[in-house]
Amino acid sequence: MQEITGLELSPKKVEYLKFLLKKGDLVKTTDISTELNVDPSTSTKTINDLSESGYVDHIPYRGVRLTEIGREFAEFFVNRHNILSLMLSHYGLSSDDACIEVSRFEAFVSKDAIDTICGAMGHPTVSVCGKIKHSSCNLH
Amino acid sequence: MQEITGLELSPKKVEYLKFLLKKGDLVKTTDISTELNVDPSTSTKTINDLSESGYVDHIPYRGVRLTEIGREFAEFFVNRHNILSLMLSHYGLSSDDACIEVSRFEAFVSKDAIDTICGAMGHPTVSVCGKIKHSSCNLH
DNA sequence: TAATAATTTGGAATATATGCAAATAATTTG
DNA sequence: CAAATTATTTGCATATATTCCAAATTATTA
Numbered sequence: 001m002q003e004i005t006g007l008e009l010s011p012k013k014v015e016y017l018k019f020l021l022k023k024g025d026l027v028k029t030t031d032i033s034t035e036l037n038v039d040p041s042t043s044t045k046t047i048n049d050l051s052e053s054g055y056v057d058h059i060p061y062r063g064v065r066l067t068e069i070g071r072e073f074a075e076f077f078v079n080r081h082n083i084l085s086l087m088l089s090h091y092g093l094s095s096d097d098a099c100i101e102v103s104r105f106e107a108f109v110s111k112d113a114i115d116t117i118c119g120a121m122g123h124p125t126v127s128v129c130g131k132i133k134h135s136s137c138n139l140h
Numbered sequence: 141m142q143e144i145t146g147l148e149l150s151p152k153k154v155e156y157l158k159f160l161l162k163k164g165d166l167v168k169t170t171d172i173s174t175e176l177n178v179d180p181s182t183s184t185k186t187i188n189d190l191s192e193s194g195y196v197d198h199i200p201y202r203g204v205r206l207t208e209i210g211r212e213f214a215e216f217f218v219n220r221h222n223i224l225s226l227m228l229s230h231y232g233l234s235s236d237d238a239c240i241e242v243s244r245f246e247a248f249v250s251k252d253a254i255d256t257i258c259g260a261m262g263h264p265t266v267s268v269c270g271k272i273k274h275s276s277c278n279l280h
Numbered sequence: 281t282a283a284t285a286a287t288t289t290g291g292a293a294t295a296t297a298t299g300c301a302a303a304t305a306a307t308t309t310g
Numbered sequence: 311c312a313a314a315t316t317a318t319t320t321g322c323a324t325a326t327a328t329t330c331c332a333a334a335t336t337a338t339t340a
Contacts, residue, residue, distance in 0.1 A: 007244075010295085010296065010297085011296095012296075012297070013296095028317085028318085029317090029318065029319085030317065030318070038297085038298070038299085039298070039299050039300080040317080040318065040319080041298085041299070041300080041301095041318085041319070041320080041321095042297070042298055042299070044318065044319055044320085045297085045298090045319090045320090046296095046297080048319095049296095060305085060318075060319070061304085061305050061306060061317075061318055061319075062306090062318095087227070087231065088253065088257070090260075091227065091256065091257040091260040091261065092256045092257065092259060092260035093253060093256055093257070097252075097253065097256075101249065101250060101253045104147075104248040104249070104250075105245035105246075105248035105249055106245075108244040108245035108248070109241065109244070109245055110241060110244075112237075113228065113233060113237065113241045116231065116232045116233055116237075117228070117231040117232065117233070119232060120230075120231040120232035121231065150326090150327065150328090151327095152327080152328070153327095168286085168287085169286095169287065169288085170286065170287070178328085178329070178330085179329070179330050179331080180286080180287065180288085181287085181288070181289080181290095181329085181330070181331080181332095182328075182329055182330070184287065184288055184289085185288090185289090185328090185329090186327095186328085188288095189327095200287075200288070200335095200336085201286075201287055201288075201335085201336050201337060202287095202337095281340100282339100282340085283338100283339080283340075284337100284338080284339070284340085285336100285337080285338070285339085286335100286336080286337070286338085287334100287335080287336070287337085288333100288334080288335070288336085289332100289333080289334070289335085290331105290332090290333080290334090291330105291331090291332090291333100292329100292330090292331090293328100293329080293330085293331105294327100294328085294329080295326100295327085295328085295329105296325100296326085296327085297324100297325085297326085298323100298324075298325080298326105299322105299323090299324085300321105300322090300323085300324105301320100301321090301322085302319100302320080302321080302322100303318100303319080303320070303321090304317100304318080304319070304320085305316100305317080305318070305319085306315100306316080306317070306318085307314100307315080307316070307317085308313100308314080308315070308316080309312100309313085309314075309315085310311105310312095310313085310314090
């Protein structure tokens with residue numbers, strides 16, 4: 001198990017990990033660049049950063065996959081996104097607006113806060129953006 | 141009246157404006173550097189940025205004050221902080237934790253979202269961090 | 281006015297993110 | 311299978327945000 005604070009990665013890198021989790025297995029850096037609307041050279045560079053930090057394995061010219069640690073983080077990131085989106089939807093934001101809004105700030109919300117919020121909500125399993133798992137929720 | 145999206149300024153610059161509003165009138169760049177724990181040269185530079193963008197007037201060696209536009213923004217920033225803190229406190233975060241958490245991400249929450257949240261809350265006038273005004277709330 | 285304190289300027293560094301052009305590797309095709 | 315094409319990476323180069331240190335400048339105090 002990893003100690004996750006939730007503040008380890010920049011917003012963009014969080015996006016990368018979430019996308020890698022969604023795609024699963026070996027992902028081309030070009031797929032990432034298409035999805036995130038950046039130049040292929042940019043996604044390669046960012047992936048190299050993530051690789052050096054241990055979140056992904058990168059086989060040059062072949063593809064990228066999450067490490068075990070990377071997967072743990074990615075799962076937390078997806079949950080965080082979903083919990084925050086659900087929270088905002090409780091305050092009148094549409095699913096789309098909640099999702100867009102959360103995407104902008106989610107990287108700056110700590111795991112402790114998410115665990116607390118998740119607990120206060122009664123550990124919901126469905127959000128407006130997708131399903132919520134609780135394997136990483138310390139208060140479950 | 142200004143069109144405020146809420147996403148105009150970086151986190152640090154938001155802090156600067158909120159501090160200037162709290163201190164009021166002419167504020168020394170050194171006071172800012174003390175409050176925000178940065179070198180005086182850093183606060184001078186940031187203040188110069190804010191000055192070029194029209195948020196503050198800076199009289200070198202004398203002090204800084206908010207422009208009318210800067211004040212509008214600063215008031216929105218304080219309200220945004222308070223509304224978001226109140227929201228998190230509804231999900232089990234202590235006042236302090238809510239405040240700390242919000243400080244990290246508030247700069248990335250849009251005014252539209254804040255107006256919606258504020259409306260869903262019934263336009264509260266008191267938060268865990270301070271009072272809330274509604275002069276700038278479009279849904280009030 | 282001279283010494284001291286406050287403030288600003290100039291230079292430099294880090295982190296994050298980006299794209300273009302050239303080089304390299306993989307894949308397709310004839 | 312070799313040549314052509316496509317995909318991917320590397321090497322610059324740039325931009326923004328933030329920071330600090332040392333030197334220069336201005337204000338204040340003694």
